[in-house]
Amino acid sequence: MTGFAGKGSDRVAHLVEVGQDEPRNTTTALVADLVIVAEFRDDIYPGLIETGRVEHGGDKPFHTVINAENFHALEMLTYTHRHAIDAIYIDPPYNKGSFRDWKYNNLYVEADDDYRHSKWLAMMERRLLVAAELLNPADSVLIVTIDELEVHRLGLLLEQLFPEARVQMVSSIINPKGVSTNGGFRRADEYIFFVMFGSSHPARLTLAPEWSPSPRGAMAEAPDPEDAREVEPEWTSMMRRGSNSRRVDRPTMFYPIYADPDTKRIVEVGEAIPAGTSEAPPKEGLVAILPLRRNGSEGRWQVGADELRSRMAQGRVRLGRATAYGFVVNYLPDGAYADVQSGKYEVRGRADDGSLLAYRADLGDDRVAPTQWKIQSHNASEYGSTLISDILPGRRFDFPKSLYAVEDTIRFFVQDKPTAVVLDFFSGSGTTAHAVMRLNKQDGGQRQCISVTNNEVSADEQGALSAEGLRPGDPDWEKWGVCDHITKPRIKAAITGKTPDGDPLRGAYKFTDEFPMAEGFEENAAFFTLTYEGPLSVAHHRAFARVAPMLWLRAGARGPIITEIGDKGWDLTDVYGVLDDLDTAARFVTEVKKTPGVAMVYIVTDDDLAFQMVCRELPKGVRPVQLYESYLRNFEINSGRFA
Structure with a gap:
C-alpha cells in the first residue's frame, strides 16, 4: 500500500505488491473494503473454523474440505501432514486467458498479458515446492493434469523442481468429438503428468480391452510372458466396516474365533461374549481372535457365529496376516464365491486349513496401462458436467473432470494402500474426494481426501453482485462461491445420496462399480475455513x-x-x-x-x-x-x- 486518495467513504487505497521483481502488480481498492489482518511485518499463523460436517461412515476417518487460498492451506498442512501424503492429484487452471480461468494477485490474467506464462509458472512453482514437503519421499506420487497451452512449460518445471523423481506423461482423450480451436485441429485430449517419488510406480491392474492401444483379438500383440500368471478370487476381511460396525450395533456378532498359531488354522468358533467384558474364554494352545480394531475399539464380525461355521464348511474362510490381536480373518463374499461356483475359477481342492484353492488364468489382463488412454468413462462432458448437474440440480461448474477418469488415475497408485491420504489443492468441484469415496467402496478401504478450494465467484457473478452493493464476506456474496455453492454440497450429496434440497439422487454410478447414487457412501466429511491468528493469541492459549x-x-x-x-x-x-x-x-x-x-x-x-x-x-x-x-x-x- 503506497497511499490514499479521496475523503471519507470514498477514500481509495493504492496497492502495490511487495517482494516481487519489476514490473510490480498494482491495483486500487476502497479503503472501506480493506480489512487489517496484521500490522506490517507481524507474524500470522493459521487456524481452522469448522463450518459443518456429515457423518455416515462410523469410525472411518473424515474427508476434509478447506476453504482457503491454496498456498496458505499448503503452508498449514506442513504442520499436520509433512511427509504423510501418499498421492496429490491436481487440476490447476490451464491459463487460457480469454476464458478468465484464473487469478494472480487477485486480478484475472488475460490472454494479452505479456507476463502471462511467467505468472502461471511462478504461481505453480510456489505451490509445488510446498506440496513436495507433504509427500512421503519413500513412496508417493504427484499427478497434474494440463492441456497444450502450458504442457511444455509444466513438464520442464517438474523436471527442474524434482530431479530425484521419475516423471512420465500420459495423453488422455476427454472429449472424443473434440473442441474447435482457433485455426487448428479439434482438441480431444489433455495430458497427465505423473511425478513418482521413491518406490512409487503404477500398479498392475485388471484392465478392460479399451485400455489397450490396439483391440484384443487376432491382430493384437501376444501378452507379455511376465503377464501370464494365476490369480485367486478376492478374499476380504471378516471385520465389519462403515456404518453399524460397532459391537453395540450387533452384540451377537462379537464372538471369538479360535486359531492354532502354529498351523494358522481356525479350530473353533465361540459364542457371543456377554456385555460388560471383552475377554474370550481361554482355550489351551489356541489364540482367541476378537473383532477389535487397530485402535483397540470394539467392532463386530460381518456374520454371526452359525453363519461363519457354515462358510467354513464351504471353504470360504481362512486366516490372513498376524496382528496384535491374533490374525486377520478373511472370507470369500457372496459375489466372489458365486464366481468360483460358476466355473470362472478352477477349484483344485482345499488348503491345509480347509479353505478353497481356486485360481484362474490371468491371460495378461493384469498389466500396466499404456501412455495413451481412450476410455469411454473418461468423457468429461458426460461424466463430469452432466454428473454434477444430476447431483446438484440447477448448479453449474465449468470444466469438471470425469469422476471415473480421476478414479482410474488415482487407483494406479493407491490400489494397495487402503489407508492412503490423497490431497487435491485445486479441488474445484470436489471430484477427487468423490473418486476416493468410490475407491473405498470398491475394496472396503479407509482412504481419506483433503480438498482445498477457495470461495471465489465467477467474473460475471462478481459484476452482478457488486452492482447490488455486495462485497466479499457478505453472506449473499459468499453463498455463490465455488466452495459453498459447489464443493461442499457435492461431497455432502455424494455421501448422503440426496440433493441439497433433500431429494434422492437420480441415476446410477457406472463402470467399475454400478449402484444407485441414492445409496450414498459410508463416509464422513468435515468442512473448514482457514483463519489467521496472531502469535500472542496462540502462545497464550487464546x-x-x-x-x-x-x-x-x-x-x-x-x-x-x-x-x-x-x-x-x-x-x-x-x-x-x-x-x-x-x-x-x-x-x-x-x-x-x-x-x-x-x-x-x-x-x-x-x-x-x-x-x-x-x-x-x-x-x-x-x-x-x-x-x-x-x-x-x-x-x-x-x-x-x-x-
Whole structure:
C-alpha cells in the first residue's frame, strides 16, 4: 500500500505488491473494503473454523474440505501432514486467458498479458515446492493434469523442481468429438503428468480391452510372458466396516474365533461374549481372535457365529496376516464365491486349513496401462458436467473432470494402500474426494481426501453482485462461491445420496462399480475455513479453538475434535488427547494407558523439562507433541515464503 486518495467513504487505497521483481502488480481498492489482518511485518499463523460436517461412515476417518487460498492451506498442512501424503492429484487452471480461468494477485490474467506464462509458472512453482514437503519421499506420487497451452512449460518445471523423481506423461482423450480451436485441429485430449517419488510406480491392474492401444483379438500383440500368471478370487476381511460396525450395533456378532498359531488354522468358533467384558474364554494352545480394531475399539464380525461355521464348511474362510490381536480373518463374499461356483475359477481342492484353492488364468489382463488412454468413462462432458448437474440440480461448474477418469488415475497408485491420504489443492468441484469415496467402496478401504478450494465467484457473478452493493464476506456474496455453492454440497450429496434440497439422487454410478447414487457412501466429511491468528493469541492459549482442528487433522482426522479443555485440565478421545494443566498429568497419563487407540497427545507447556517428564510416563507408541512450541516453529505465514 503506497497511499490514499479521496475523503471519507470514498477514500481509495493504492496497492502495490511487495517482494516481487519489476514490473510490480498494482491495483486500487476502497479503503472501506480493506480489512487489517496484521500490522506490517507481524507474524500470522493459521487456524481452522469448522463450518459443518456429515457423518455416515462410523469410525472411518473424515474427508476434509478447506476453504482457503491454496498456498496458505499448503503452508498449514506442513504442520499436520509433512511427509504423510501418499498421492496429490491436481487440476490447476490451464491459463487460457480469454476464458478468465484464473487469478494472480487477485486480478484475472488475460490472454494479452505479456507476463502471462511467467505468472502461471511462478504461481505453480510456489505451490509445488510446498506440496513436495507433504509427500512421503519413500513412496508417493504427484499427478497434474494440463492441456497444450502450458504442457511444455509444466513438464520442464517438474523436471527442474524434482530431479530425484521419475516423471512420465500420459495423453488422455476427454472429449472424443473434440473442441474447435482457433485455426487448428479439434482438441480431444489433455495430458497427465505423473511425478513418482521413491518406490512409487503404477500398479498392475485388471484392465478392460479399451485400455489397450490396439483391440484384443487376432491382430493384437501376444501378452507379455511376465503377464501370464494365476490369480485367486478376492478374499476380504471378516471385520465389519462403515456404518453399524460397532459391537453395540450387533452384540451377537462379537464372538471369538479360535486359531492354532502354529498351523494358522481356525479350530473353533465361540459364542457371543456377554456385555460388560471383552475377554474370550481361554482355550489351551489356541489364540482367541476378537473383532477389535487397530485402535483397540470394539467392532463386530460381518456374520454371526452359525453363519461363519457354515462358510467354513464351504471353504470360504481362512486366516490372513498376524496382528496384535491374533490374525486377520478373511472370507470369500457372496459375489466372489458365486464366481468360483460358476466355473470362472478352477477349484483344485482345499488348503491345509480347509479353505478353497481356486485360481484362474490371468491371460495378461493384469498389466500396466499404456501412455495413451481412450476410455469411454473418461468423457468429461458426460461424466463430469452432466454428473454434477444430476447431483446438484440447477448448479453449474465449468470444466469438471470425469469422476471415473480421476478414479482410474488415482487407483494406479493407491490400489494397495487402503489407508492412503490423497490431497487435491485445486479441488474445484470436489471430484477427487468423490473418486476416493468410490475407491473405498470398491475394496472396503479407509482412504481419506483433503480438498482445498477457495470461495471465489465467477467474473460475471462478481459484476452482478457488486452492482447490488455486495462485497466479499457478505453472506449473499459468499453463498455463490465455488466452495459453498459447489464443493461442499457435492461431497455432502455424494455421501448422503440426496440433493441439497433433500431429494434422492437420480441415476446410477457406472463402470467399475454400478449402484444407485441414492445409496450414498459410508463416509464422513468435515468442512473448514482457514483463519489467521496472531502469535500472542496462540502462545497464550487464546486461539486453541481455531488450532484444535489442526491437532485433530494431524492425529488422523478421526472421531470428534477436542475444541476446548474443561476444568479437569485435559481431554481425550479414542484417537488423541490434549493436556493443558500439567498438575493433572498423572490422571491424564492413566487415562491414556486405558485407551489403547490413542496414538498422539499434545502437551501445552513452554517448559521443556516438564514436557520431557510427561513424555517418560506415556505408554510406548504414543507420540507426544509440545504445544505451542512445535506449532510456532513450524511456520510463520508472514515469514517471506508466504505469497
